[in-house]
Amino acid sequence: MSAVQVVDGARVRTGGVAGVNPVAKLGASALIAVPLILTLDVVSASVALALECVLFLFASLRWREFWLRTWPVWLAAPLTAVTIALYGETSGAVLLEWFVVRVSEGSLALAAATFVRVLAVALPSVVLFVTVDPTDLADGLAQILRMPARFVLGALAGLRMVGLFLDDWRALELARRARGVADRGRIRRFLGMAFALLVLSIRRGAKLATAMEARGFGAPGRRTWARESVWTARDTVFVLLCVLIPVVAIWAAVVTGSWNFIGTAG
Incomplete structure (x- = not known):
């Protein structure tokens, strides 16, 4: 999972996703997240998360670094699910009721869907941006x-x-x-x-x-850049592969009949 080389005494990530242009990573994370926000169901989020796990294998991250970087997401997902389960919209049979807490079959289903969706939306963003150098991202935003x-x-x-x-x-x-x-x-x-x-x-x-x-950073006119940021064919292929993740996930949800548009969730 890791591909790191030491160059001039500094650790540099090489290979896999690490070599992709930061602008492509930014666009890919948005393309993965936006479609999944439109639906709240277990199937689409689970399929997306499974496909993302394949992407994580090429992220040039050690397993220990992966867990250290993503632990806030793993902590937030179950907390969000518990909140939905206890206080979400009630539907189906009521399993537990106490004061303002009401757990039903519907709230548990929404909690499970929310748990997986938080992981599917947040993990790619965290993993992709861990491999981004801020200077490379700035070069890409300005030049591309x-x-x-x-x-x-x-x-x-x-x-x-x-x-x-x-x-x-x-x-x-x-x-x-x-x-x-x-x-x-x-x-x-x-x-x-x-x-x-x-x-x-x-x-x-x-x-x-x-x-x-x-030093002239705010001067008018066209400025030059020390490092050129280039969009290559590899970046295009990476974005297209990332587009397939939400497409396949939404297709699976529609085929199985679990598609639940966020405007009508519950």
Whole structure:
């Protein structure tokens, strides 16, 4: 499942989905998710999830990294299903009723469909974007989709600051511990550190904006790019293969009679 090489001391993903243009991954994740949002049934979501598992094998991710990256999805899916089961629209025989909780055959069916659909919609997005380099994505958005360079570069600069926020949080925590500030009261300490990080972020953002303006990032006219982003035949084939996932899933739901348009679900 993993294909990683070390280039100049850095780990670089190679082969499989990792070599696909980030714009193709962005489009593929949208094409997979949008059709599945239109229906709420177990069949379409299950078929889509099964086909996506084949895609995950070529994602250039180690199994441990796969679980570490996707654990929020695996946590959110059952929590969402439990909520639907307990408080969803009642239909069929009522199996359990207590105060505002009412579990019925219909709510359990919706809960199962919701559980699988959350996995089918969220997992591809997480897995595909794990293999995306922010700079490559910015190059693709500006060169292939022709999005405004000012917006793309600003978003890229902001995204690059996320790692610095984590370092700043650790530095603030160590500094406050060394000074004996807010040793007690986790909530008070958290709020104080959050406010300090907010102030630091605003200052850093202002300096970054000034530096980018000084270097001509906001200048009018056509700009050049250090790396060329090219759409290849492999990207087209990848998008077409990803389109087959929702098409086959919806076809299976219609054939089996389980198609349940979201506007009439329940």
